[in-house]
Amino acid sequence: MTHNRPRARRRRLLRRTWLAVLALLVGSLGWSIGEALTYPGKDSNMARMAEWARDHELGFAVDQLENLRYDMNPPRVGGTLSADALARMRGTHEADGENADPAAAPGSGGHRPAAGPERGAPAAPAPRIPLHARMRTFVTPALPGEGVFRPLATDHGEPIVQGTYLRPDSDHTSYEAAVAWISRKHARFQLHPGFREPGGTFDVPPTIPEGDRTGLLATWNGGFRVTNGDSRGGFYLDGKQVGELRDGAAAEVFYRDGSIKIGAWGRDVSMTSDVVGVRQCLELMVDHGKVVDDIDDDGKWGAADQGRMFVERSGVGVTAKGDIVMVVGQALSARTLAELMQRAGAVRAMSLDMNRAWPSFIYYDAGQHPSNPEPTNFLDFDNPPDRYYDQATRDFVAVYAR
Template identity: 35%
Template sequence: MTASANAAPARPRRRLWKLRITLLVVLALLAYPVGSYVRALTYPGNASVAVRTVDWLRDIGLGGIVNTLENWWYTRHPPSTAPPATTDLPARTGAAAPANGPRPAPLPHLPGGPAGEGVWTAGARNGRHVAEYTTFVQPDPQHAGVVAGVAWLNQDLVRTQLLTGTKDPKGPGPTSVPASLRSSLVAVFNSGFKVNDSRGGVYLDRTTVAPLRNGRASVVIDDTGRVSIADWGRDAAMNPHIVAVRQNLDLVIDHGRPVPGLHDNPSGAWGSAKNQFQYTWRSGLGTDRAGNLTYVAGGGLTLDTLAAAMTEAGIQQGMELDIHSPMVTFNSYRPDLPGSRATKLLPGVPGAADRYLQPDQRDFFAVTMRGTGPANATHGPRAS
């Protein structure tokens, strides 16, 4: 037998070993992303598969691709120029019992617009005093189909607290509305961008969850449960009476006017370079001249038209909260009507009407009638 005949069987064996090594390398390279994706899909807390997938892509460094796809999609799908369908508008209620106390002024409306625009509907009451009023506005004259819901909350009658999520941001306290507060719950609504994208920090229950930054728009909650909207470092600074601060981007409304630069966002103060042009669900929070809290949200909004809706709603100091359909949530409750169901600010507001009654991956705000204990101080038991 020749030497070449002896070497011939070795070649297939070497090829087989190379193939095995290649497969092992491929499997090793796939193990981390597959494992991390499985962990993302099974991580505790309420979130859809789509939201979990997008968050995972951002977490593994593909946020630029996600932003590009979002910008391509949302900027190329403008809202309708036709009037909104009645199914897109809040149901108009019948005559309500007389109410005492402060109430918001009527809001402007487009000529020929739908009935009920700018007309306030009374919500939760404390006796004959109304704690919450809601309405809607049409802030985009070029797209008549755009509707923004508005909720006005009397801070003399309600208190607000920040609750963290199971994932972003993690922090002290419960991740759903505690059972001890549900009988007095008036409203729940979404917070801001993910902390890494918010350009700001979070402070809660004497814990710095993420460092606070000067110049950032901030929801500031004091130990009486009152909210102010501040440019951190200019309008507010840490003191013993502050129990929570949630920062998100820069102010959108300052002293009753949209801040300069909203249209082109030259410094990226309000997110990625182009997301201000996206026609998407957006939300904002502010205070009026009397210090009452006002939340605004709607679909098909750009940053400009969100600011327009906020100024129409009478906001003097205001900031953008989260954007995109899975993230925007505002649900109202009637603690004065036991057994009543939660209602959405607009019929099309994304998410379930019981969101935040179960642990959620993202932080949020809960508003309750006064007399339920210190805001962000002593939490009730976690709800399952």
């Protein structure tokens, strides 16, 4: 009996110790998850939990859950666009098979021309920037407005940012992709960090604060994460570098004069004294004006099997003239994203991010409030259009009128 009492006391002590350790772990876990759910910004709770899991080496579980969710609810094949999507696409009007009056379209900043001049009166000067040529569609016959560009954001009546909608392929006809075109000569580009990705302290803020919004035309999302290696490349801004700037990686490169170039690091673009920012992500999807040969190598464009998944994606490219094209879509594979950018005129183009939480292209209308332009999502995903007016979790690009 006397021998059992010390043993029982040790068991009770061991049990209490384990309970205390478990309580500590649960408390720490709860605090960690609570912090993830309450940090600043517009990220959805699902996106926050996925980021928390990846930060705690559970990325494999997130990938498996995404694959499982996709298998249980794959994108619909066939069908037609929703009434809202059709109305949005028809917002681009056609005249005699060509683009119609640019200033009559939504997002033109209120610069609708007056009625035609009276006889003998001088004609109003034509915009210096013509509308981008209509894109050849992937599905025939084309819907009204499909592939026809309209102004999205203007400066002094000039349609610096233009866009159109298309169905991404002949199978996924109930989904849309949105294509934007930006005049290089009339815009300047700024890379912004995110306060969590890449993190750190930079002179450029992780937001577009009040007082810095005059002339703002557009924003788009960054790419796969740099800090955990998903992007297979690095980030450079303000003379500070996160990750490795890898030779051969696809890169957006930002220059002191506000210009931007897109290409393979070490071949098309490299570090010079004029470079102020670099954002690398994977490798080029379009090169020399052609979709790359290994575009169907699904493991190259995200987690294994996700390259061929038809999910939300975004990408950016450059035309032969140096203008920028940007694509966001609801049901895109790596191949269809590349084909959209190539058909929009890109000679070099790269993937950015995927899944509902991250892709975005937002344009801004300064018609009512020039110092605080109204943001509009070109295509709706999880984040609201004012996402970059708040603290941004991840890096992004802002476009301003020159």
